[in-house]
Amino acid sequence: MKQEEENFEIVKESKDNNKNYLFQKDKITKNTALFIFIVLALLIVATAVTYMFF
Numbered sequence: 001m002k003q004e005e006e007n008f009e010i011v012k013e014s015k016d017n018n019k020n021y022l023f024q025k026d027k028i029t030k031n032t033a034l035f036i037f038i039v040l041a042l043l044i045v046a047t048a049v050t051y052m053f054f
Contacts, residue, residue, distance in 0.1 A: 009022075010022050012024045014026065
């Protein structure tokens with residue numbers, strides 16, 4: 001059996017009607033990505049500081 005080709009996208013543009021996507025290109029997604037990046041950066045810095053002093 002041959003599998004049907006899927007129409008999958010990582011980021012959905014606002015004008016597309018596609019339902020197969022991970023992220024929608026909007027303000028909420030950008031703010032959430034920024035928040036996650038900041039938290040990860042703080043965790044990396046905290047780990048480095050802890051390693052240097054203890």
